[in-house]
Amino acid sequence: MANLQTTYLGLSLKNPIIVSSSGLTSNVESIKKLEANGAAAVVLKSLFEEQILHEAGSLSVHSDYPEAEDYLKSYVTSNNVEKYLDLITDAKKAVDIPVIASINCISASKWIDFAARIQEAGADALEINVFVLPTDSRKTAEDYEAVYYTLAEKLRKLISIPISFKLGDHFTNPLRIIEQLWYRNIQGVVLFNRFFAPDLDVKSMKVTSAEVFSNPGDIRDTLRWVALANHAVPKIDISASTGIHSGEAVVKMLLAGANSTQVCSALYKNGTAHLKAFVEYVDKWMNDKGYASIADFKGNMNYGKIGDPSVYERSQFMKYYSSHD
Numbered sequence: 036m037a038n039l040q041t042t043y044l045g046l047s048l049k050n051p052i053i054v055s056s057s058g059l060t061s062n063v064e065s066i067k068k069l070e071a072n073g074a075a076a077v078v079l080k081s082l083f084e085e086q087i088l089h090e091a092g093s094l095s096v097h098s099d100y101p102e103a104e105d106y107l108k109s110y111v112t113s114n115n116v117e118k119y120l121d122l123i124t125d126a127k128k129a130v131d132i133p134v135i136a137s138i139n140c141i142s143a144s145k146w147i148d149f150a151a152r153i154q155e156a157g158a159d160a161l162e163i164n165v166f167v168l169p170t171d172s173r174k175t176a177e178d179y180e181a182v183y184y185t186l187a188e189k190l191r192k193l194i195s196i197p198i199s200f201k202l203g204d205h206f207t208n209p210l211r212i213i214e215q216l217w218y219r220n221i222q223g224v225v226l227f228n229r230f231f232a233p234d235l236d237v238k239s240m241k242v243t244s245a246e247v248f249s250n251p252g253d254i255r256d257t258l259r260w261v262a263l264a265n266h267a268v269p270k271i272d273i274s275a276s277t278g279i280h281s282g283e284a285v286v287k288m289l290l291a292g293a294n295s296t297q298v299c300s301a302l303y304k305n306g307t308a309h310l311k312a313f314v315e316y317v318d319k320w321m322n323d324k325g326y327a328s329i330a331d332f333k334g335n336m337n338y339g340k341i342g343d344p345s346v347y348e349r350s351q352f353m354k355y356y357s358s359h360d
């Protein structure tokens with residue numbers, strides 16, 4: 036067997052496949068199963084900023100939709116933060132793989148102090164899933180981006196465990212955001228989050244949820260930006276996420292420059308045991324290609340190393356249009 040070890044956020048991983056934050060990582064039994072099937076680390080289901088503020092007695096829920104208010108209030112009451120801290124401690128006792136905690140937030144407000152308790156509970160690292168939806172036309176892009184930087188600065192002062200930011204792909208200039216996070220001693224980024232999105236049911240005239248799970252074709256944006264980011268900000272660790280449904284997709288992300296990959300939808304669709312197929316594929320591919328370790332090929336096809344970097348730059352379908360009727 037080839038040596039599949041890699042490092043991510045300074046953590047040593049037995050292979051490059053992490054199970055991403057979701058219901059799959061919300062309880063110890065499931066986490067043990069993931070480890071038994073080959074997961075190299077888990078990112079726990081996110082704790083939400085609203086849950087932390089509720090516990091601190093400072094959550095004010097205002098919504099034009101009373102149903103949404105009720106849902107939020109009952110969710111934060113039944114999923115309290117003590118349970119989350121217990122999950123970290125219990126998972127750390129139950130498995131040998133790294134346990135990365137996750138917080139889902141929309142601001143750099145006073146919830147941040149809570150990160151110290153996550154560190155105390157024993158998390159190996161903290162993943163910050165942050166997305167500020169730009170809904171105010173009077174604000175500039177810089178106003179919104181400042182939230183990410185303030186968050187990074189405050190968290191870095193407060194805790195010493197490694198921190199990664201799980202980002203969306205909506206920025207005008209993702210490379211600048213990633214570089215600025217690196218300057219603020221954020222060790223890693225997850226590229227990219229796949230957000231909950233609304234849909235409309237035209238029969239019942241109700242707002243519903245768009246497809247929750249990704250498809251294999253959804254790796255396209257992740258692949259481009261991993262390749263660009265690994266070249267532009269080579270020292271920051273990258274965990275590739277969204278659309279990784281096979282060992283082949285894992286290999287593509289490593290070649291583009293990722294240190295690790297995160298999988299979620301593929302396991303919901305095919306079961307936890309599918310993880311084994313991921314690991315087997317990477318191992319076989321490395322043997323076939325004669326690579327002894329991941330370091331031998333990681334980033335070898337990033338933006339700077341590929342012969343013609345314009346392939347990562349092209350976004351208009353010129354060739355497609357000119358060769359198809």
Ligand SMILES: Cc1cc2nc3c(=O)[nH]c(=O)nc-3n(C[C@H](O)[C@H](O)[C@H](O)COP(=O)(O)O)c2cc1C
Nearest residue numbers: 055056057058080081164229249277278298299300
């Ligand atoms: C059912 C479900 C629950 C999720 N919960 C979280 C969460 O709590 N926190 C988070 O950061 N991402 C969450 N995600 C997003 C996943 O971690 C992942 O980023 C996304 O699904 C893209 O990866 P995939 O293509 O492998 O599914 C969730 C996804 C699904 C499908």
